Amino acid sequence: MAKDLLVAADRYRMQKLKLICENTLHGYVHASTVLAFSGLAEKYGCKGLKEACFKFLKRDSSEPAEKQPDRGRKIYQKSCQQERIQMPSSPGPAIVDPGRSSASTIAADMETGSHELTVRGYSGTKGLGVAGASHYYPDGYNVESSDCISLYLQLLVDDDQGDNGDVKAQFKFCLLDQGEPVPSYTLTSKRQEFARIKSHAWGWAKFIRRKELEESPHIEDDTFRISCHVTVPKIRAEETQVHFLTSPSKTDLHRHLGDLLESNVGADVKFRVGRETFTAHRSILAARSPVFRAELFGWMKEKWAAQVRIDDMEPRVFGAMLHFIYTDSLPQIEGDRRVMAQHLLVAADRYCLVGLKMICEDMLRNFIDTNTAATTLELAEQHGCRRLKERCLNFLKNPGNTIAVGCPSLVKDLLAKVSP
Incomplete structure (x- = not known):
């Protein structure tokens, strides 16, 4: 099925479908299919599949693959009480830069996590100005946002991790109503780089105007809730016969x-x-x-x-x-x-x-x-x-x-x- 779909995708210039089919065929490269797949890759311009076939023919089948250690980084969310919450991880689809070709498989798993921030006694937080290093600013982050509530996300790293690299992550803030996100107050970031040394935070200075929040049904008994969802690509490398290509995750x-x-x-x-x-x-x-x-x-x-x-x-x-x-x-x-x-x-x-x-x-x-x-x-x-x-x-x-x-x-x- 993948071979037929690859032919159809090439015929109708459906690049994403072609990549998916090529990625599927990589997992079936073995002694009985390598010659057929090599000819298919040559005919339809599948560079990654062609390289995977050549690599299979060159390698020594008795040599075990050496798996390199997984090096991840934890992303933390701080609430207005400076509480540190570790985001739980979950496996995601393997994604690779299609322009890179080497003897190794490079994949990016997706670590995802969420945290729900509950602000009780909201009226008591007003008038406090910028709330120190907190990510919740009831009076705005700066003068321009003084009539708004500001929300930011910052990277925190344990000192004993020994990993000084920066982290790229995508995140989303949602105002909740009865546990469900409010579409008009759901903001999603692009993938941003969180610097460990400079301690940069990313977010929105004008997440919601205080007047709009106070007059909305989303605040009850002087309490409202906001959820934060974070997705972090986690790079891993291993020596293997499979060469992954980009698995399209966003539809056009x-x-x-x-x-x-x-x-x-x-x-x-x-x-x-x-x-x-x-x-x-x-x-x-x-x-x-x-x-x-x-x-x-x-x-x-x-x-x-x-x-x-x-x-x-x-x-x-x-x-x-x-x-x-x-x-x-x-x-x-x-x-x-x-x-x-x-x-x-x-x-x-x-x-x-x-x-x-x-x-x-x-x-x-x-x-x-x-x-x-x-x-x-x-x-x-x-x-x-x-x-x-x-x-x-x-x-x-x-x-x-x-x-x-x-x-x-x-x-x-x-x-x-x-x-x-």
């Missing part, structure tokens, strides 16, 4: 689908929204939305229509929804983000786009005030947004927050939640 699928949407290549359906026309691909829409699947491939009349008309939706909202369907992300939103989130939530509910609905719901939870609580509450009730509805009802616990509600089914909930 969403970017490729976004390019497909913009180029209109292969588009087979048109949508008329207001005065604008959008082109798309029936199969992609059907795969992402059961409503589109029924409209375009089911019994509904749109199955045979050359152009589908969409009523009760603005063109910019439909365009943003299409962008999410293809890329799993929202485009840059211009203008009133709250109004756009409202319209997108309605569209997401209409086409059963659960991921888009959750993003819109999360956005709207940050815009609840006395001017918006009524419309947001009714919107949450109409479209089954439980978390958004709870946030509105919690807001109404304050006796000073009064609104006019036009949805009768909410009166009972309001009386139960808000009445003294």
Whole structure:
């Protein structure tokens, strides 16, 4: 199967699939396959596979492989109490620089770990300024971020390790809500270098504005939680007959689908929204939305229509929804983000786009005030947004927050939640 896939990948210039197939075939190089694999590698330009075959033919099969000692480094996370937490390790995929060829196999295992930081008595930490060498800065890291909470990650090394090298790591900070990451407050770094001698720390000076946190549902009883996930490549070397290539770990699928949407290549359906026309691909829409699947491939009349008309939706909202369907992300939103989130939530509910609905719901939870609580509450009730509805009802616990509600089914909930 790997041989056939390699041929197909070379034919259609699918480089990542070709690398995966080549990597798979390396594990099957032995006396009965080496000549066939060598010819395959020569024909389709598989340099790594070709070198592995030549190496197998040259080596003495009775010579055992000498495994070099594993040299890893520990990454630590410090909380606001200066607590030192060792990140647990777990095995990951072997990854190698495809441009390197030598007599050894070089692989990078992935050490991963996570730590959850709970800040209790949050209001008591405000006004303290920069909290020394801590990674949690309740009043910001500098003047520019004085209205924000800053979060940083720093490398700590035991003195008895005897390893003075720097470490490259990728990390992610997430604000948690009932144990789940909040998408709008989840930040992921690029791979950064943590210097041991200079003691550099990496993070975000403006992780979240204090006002946004204090007005959000993510803080309860003056307590909120943040998780930190760290991934560290751990290099190992061993003498072996196998020569690994890069195993692709990051997909470009969403970017490729976004390019497909913009180029209109292969588009087979048109949508008329207001005065604008959008082109798309029936199969992609059907795969992402059961409503589109029924409209375009089911019994509904749109199955045979050359152009589908969409009523009760603005063109910019439909365009943003299409962008999410293809890329799993929202485009840059211009203008009133709250109004756009409202319209997108309605569209997401209409086409059963659960991921888009959750993003819109999360956005709207940050815009609840006395001017918006009524419309947001009714919107949450109409479209089954439980978390958004709870946030509105919690807001109404304050006796000073009064609104006019036009949805009768909410009166009972309001009386139960808000009445003294």
